[in-house]
Amino acid sequence: MRAINIKPSRPLAVFLTVLPFVLVFIAYAIGSDIRLTANPSDKLLPAPSTIWDTAVRLTTEGDRRSGRILFWHDTWASLKRLALGIGISASLGLVIGLMIGLLPLARSFLAQFVAVLSMIPPLALLPILFIVFGLGELSKVVLIVIGTLPFIIRDLSQRTIEVPQELLVKAQTLGASSWVITLRVALPQVMPRLIQAVRLSLGPAWLFLIAAEAIAADLGLGYRIFLVRRYLAMDVILTYVIWITILAFLMDWTLRAMSRKLFPWAEEGL
Structure with missing residues (x-):
């Protein structure tokens, strides 16, 4: 065999x-x-038992100065930035991807522009973002959007172009307008692909988030990792790295479960 x-x-x-x-x-x-x-x-290379003890301490003991459990505050700060950035990218990517895929005029106007934008290394723009938007939350969210949006647009526009022309022709024959065709024909075909595109964007999104937090932040998972590196606190660093991995896995698993629940027909070939 x-x-x-x-x-x-x-x-x-x-x-x-x-x-x-x-x-x-x-x-x-x-x-x-x-x-x-x-x-x-x-x-x-701290012992696994040391990493476990550190993880317990970080998740249960409050900070000596503020009394807050910084581990959970870092997690919440990073997840807010990530969710906002990915949410904006997914929303804009869906709209622009449908426009490029369905409207020849929009395709001629935007397709090559988005393709060129996707070639720019997002991290190279980080100093510019800090100058333009400051060192606050906005610059970090914008970096995630810039880093993930072009990929989502290109992926969704390609999926929209792949919608069978027979469906579009039949819808037009029945008198459907461009708006109705977008909502009733193209959108259901593209939504499963949107979830897959977001799943594939999570890795780069985490990278951009950690990079931004490492340079300019006072709270967040990336900020904490780079703060303790000067003390060679590998037990803390590894705890945070493992936690980031778990969070990324849970987010990916949730999106896949959502796709299976909402679009079972799209998951049959996976």
Whole structure:
């Protein structure tokens, strides 16, 4: 039997899914043990038990000055910025993507412009954003929008162009206006793709958020990571990195579950 035709059973699939995480944990534990045996004061690879203790302390103990549990305040600050940036990108991307995909005039006017914008490294614009919008929340949100919007527009416009022409012709034959065609024909076809585009944008969005918080912020997950790096507090850094990974996974899982619930027909081929 060819390898491409071998499908794992459910238990085997679960085992193969968990295995890489277990192997990474074992490799880290071994590396940490080797370094700590050679140098008990080594800070580069803290023991897993140390990371766990740090995580418990960060999530339960308040700050000595303010009394606030900074871990949760950092999380809330970062999630607000991320949600706002992704929300704006998704909304604008949907509207502009439909326009480019459905309207030839809009396609001629915007398609190449968006393509050129997508080639600009968003992080290169960060100093400009800080100068124009200041060091507050706005510049961080704008960076996320600039970094994710061109991709979402191009993805949705391409999906709109791929809508079968037969559907558009039939709708026009029945007397549907451009607005009705957009809402009743194109939009249902594009919505599943919007969720997938947002899922794919989460990784870059986190990158832009962490970069902006590292440079100019007084609260946030990225700010905290770069604040404690000067003390080589790897246990704190790793705790925050693991937490960011968990948050990103939960957001991706939620979006996929939403897509399966709302658009089961679009998930059949996945």
